[in-house]
Amino acid sequence: MNKEIAKSYEPQEVERKWYTLWEERGYFRADEESTNPSFSIAMPPPNVTGSLHMGHALNMTLQDILTRWERMKGSNVLWLPGTDHAGIATQNVVERQLAEQGKKRTDLGREEFERVVWEWKEKAESNILSQIRKLGCSCDWSRQRFTLDEGLSRAVREVFVQLYDDGLIYRGEYLVNWCPRCRTAISDLEVEFSPTQGKLWHIRYPIKGSDESLVVATTRPETMLGDTAVAVHPEDKRYLHLHGKTVILPLMDREISVITDSFVEMEFGTGAVKVTPGHDPNDFEMGRRHSLPIVKVIGEEGQMTEEAGEFSGLDRYQARKQVVAALEHQDLLAKVEPHPHNVGGCQRCGTVVEPLVSTQWFVKVKPLAEAAIEAVEKKETVFVPQNYEKIFFEWMSNIHDWCISRQLWWGHRIPAWHCESCGELTVSREDVELCDHCQGRDLVQESDVLDTWFSSALWPFSTLGWPDETKELSTYYPTTALVTGFDIIFFWVARMMMMGLRFRGEVPFRRVYINGLVRDEKGHKMSKSRGNIIDPLELIDQYGSDAVRFTVAVSAVPGTDIPFSISRMAGYRAFCNKIWNAGRFLLLNIETHSPISEKDVESLRQESELALQHRWILGRLQQVIAGTDRNLEKFLLHEASHDLYHFFWHELCDWYIELIKADLGGSSAKAEGSVLIATFVLETSLRLLHPFIPFLTEEMWQRLPHEGESIMFAPYPRSRVDWIDEEAISQMEQFQELVTSIRTARAESNIAPSKKLPAQLIPRGEAEAFLRSQQHQLQNLCRLDPIEFSPAQKDKGLRVSGVSRLAEFSLALDEAVDLEAKRERIGRQLQKLTQDLERLETKLGNSAFVQKAPAHVVEATRLRRHEAGEQLKNLQETLNELSQP
């Protein structure tokens, strides 16, 4: 055994060493042939746009904790890693880089551009993967996938063709959200609204054959050029006389009719709406209801089209100004008022989205959504926390068709071919040479690519080899858990549900764990503009991966945002150091080399009754094991890690190790027993902590006596309830209370910690035998020498005294202490006790309480009252003595 062990834990070398070793030895690899119960997670694939942020660190850590836990429990574990091509996002990143060289993607051409993006992908991906490794993630790298790799492309085509054949995919000309900068259609989800201070322009539309005019209100005057009607509410009394009339569209001199539609709100604006079916979703719908023509006045780059007459060629915002100016010039502007409203921007670049009519591909998701709702209702998939189910239902039941085509170059090209001869479409799994309809050879593949979420939606099964019926699929699908953020429930979770159910007939995952957002210390969202981004890699370099992981685990309340605190993490780094040193301490005292099993401890227990501290720590250990199991089962990782922290530091280190120190040093049976049990408890704790703190626990475990190659496969501790010794736990609690009150008395009397004091103990009730058995411990922990037991009589002279449940104590002093301070302390205690007692008396005096509360609660209350009463009496006496000369 290596006794050369550093005084403090240095993570860097340890982490590098173990990760390499784990990976080389194939520890992360899943075995699809295994007959053990399977546990699988498909990693939410990070985008190959850049590098990982704290959100990823959180997400990955949570998955790894579950994965390592299950692996130790003996499950057949697969955590499948991968990355996402992230169509529009990645294309934008690369385009931005090209722009720095003064180039555009069109300068390169599609093929060359794609090559450049692939180059970028390789770079970004390898960076991301190394970050995931640094976090200690135990995913099966041999199965790593990419949403644009060959296998997934096959899955994408299969799904597309089947949905097309089912009539669930269709192509058509509709009004879609268009980003004039990205030059592509985007889905409703990709539009983010932000409040904007706009204006409401009131424009006069002259009525044909009359001097009267109709005033309409709009926030987008430039779209008036594309108006094809004006609408009023059918029951609006102000406008009854205008029904069926015609108005002259100003600036364009176009005659358009006044229509009635109950969509119009009479209260808003003037109660009359200009209808622009080409550039507004509501107007588009209204246009369909009334068969209105569509006039496109804004083009794909956000510039005014030919249809815009004299404004043609202008940017849409310039056009707005000029249209307003022109109207004003003609005295057609009735009023302008400020008007705050929400404006939709492109999720990826922020550019204000332009609703535009164009030909796109859509998925009819309604039937798929119904199946998904049903599955969640039947609890085939459970959300943690559960309230996200409501959000899921809400969105799913109001779902609209999904626009899946993107006018991009980076992505899965839609598997449809246009025939130049007959104009028909051929949709196929394989590249086609012949038109299905006319057998012509003049085929051109659709140039649009699919929304990046289309391929992500297939992730849980496409990564397992689908459409082939592989062994992996049957073993690992449905996956056990999905760990992801609430921000992509609609984008991703919902769509995986729909696709999984449609193509596998089963939900893609049994449980969805929703993790929150990682915010900064003050609770602000991390963002580049705010400059508060924390780079997980820097943290790992500085504090160690284990500390970073433990910090996120202990802060991760399901579904709740976590403010990431550096000072808190420093605390958990100290925890790592504490673990290191606890191990170090034992290693310095260990003589035996053979592993210590549960059986060894059990036979020790059988031989003779163990000392209190052993019975206590073994019992507490079992309680902690049971609690950890419960918490992990419920995905309460913050509770599990918090409890382990407390147990390890404040029970195992602060009390147990301190208590056994008295036994060590010799080669007595006592010393051996203590070392044995301490080693057992420490080794067990390391196994408990391993999913959270993988590197340090492995390093320490390897140094301690152990069985097996790696802690990764050591069995996760299972609770033995028969070791839970309630009596020992309760006695220990009282003992700690006594120790603490003696220490407090010492500290407040300003007695040097090293100073040994003669002490007198007056046991309460039946406590004497117990106190005598703990005499040496008491001497060590409180620096008392000698300890004298006396029945009731207190020694006179210079003393400091106090009480606890077990005993009164009185410590002899050399010199006088500050009497005033003592009185004050006792006074404070007295006050608190009196309050407690009053409260307990009132409670017990209430007959309803005594009758209705459970017996054990009443009993506990009685006991507390009794103890408080006794203590109070003693304190009073002590105070009286103090007052006497």
Add this chain to the structure above:
RNA sequence: GGGCGAUUAGCUCAGCUGGUUAGAGCGCCGUCCUCACACGGCGGAGGUCACUGGUUCGAAUCCAGUAUCGCCCACCA
């Protein structure tokens, strides 16, 4: 407009099915370099659990309302 969530110590937050002496980390005060650890030990201060009612023998915990904050969805031009 609809929905969801939050409000607990100086700061950031736990407190899971109602019964604790209301906890943690950091910070603060005092003290100690005691032979595992100063990334440490020991001790201490600090809270009318947002407010108002209700249910209950008993409420930080359940219910209703109020206030403040946050998020999501919708998008009345």
